[in-house]
Amino acid sequence: MKKIHSVEEYIEENAHFSEALTILRAIINTTELEETIKWSAPVYALNNKNVIGLGAFKKHFGIWFFNGVFLKDKHQILVNAQEKKTKALRQMRFKSVKDIDKNIVLAYVKEAIKNQKLGKEIKPDRSKKETIVPTELKAVLVNDLKTSFDNLSAYKQREYCDYISSAKRETTKQTRLEKIKPMILKGIGLNDKYKNC
Structure with a gap:
């Protein structure tokens, strides 16, 4: 444009x-x-x-x-x-x-x-959304993986939680969990590779 x-x-x-x-x-x-x-x-x-x-x-x-x-x-x-x-x-x-x-x-x-x-305006909602960790993810978050997950920004944590929650089948959830574990350990977000394009 x-x-x-x-x-x-x-x-x-x-x-x-x-x-x-x-x-x-x-x-x-x-x-x-x-x-x-x-x-x-x-x-x-x-x-x-x-x-x-x-x-x-x-x-x-x-x-x-x-x-x-x-x-x-x-x-x-x-x-x-x-x-x-x-x-x-x-x-x-x-x-x-x-x-x-x-x-x-x-x-x-x-x-x-x-x-x-008169100052009439809608202010943007700045309240933080609470991240609800799905049970399947919570079960694998132990030791180093838990520490790495806790060190991620709230936004990245939410991305991972949504990724697991959005899977309909249990097998899909397990496949996704295996995929994200190494990413969490490296401290990278789910969509980081797309953000620098």
């Missing part, structure tokens, strides 16, 4: 929606939001906090609201791009210039600004 350095360049790169993006940009620029480029797309911030962004895709374009979950959405037009995964982000999608109602867009943008000023 080409690195974009300005909003004009972004609009030019998405020529199929250039008129629509220009209209949305003009609406947003009537507010106090600061226009920037982040992730090669237009982003509008308030006191260095991302509030909204503009996006153009193959068949639609729109505005994403970084903390859109807090918008009242009285017109029921916001979309959660990834249900169950996306917590805060919401999108206002359009297929053509005719779909843009300037008053509605401006009302949503102003509400997003107000919410940002």
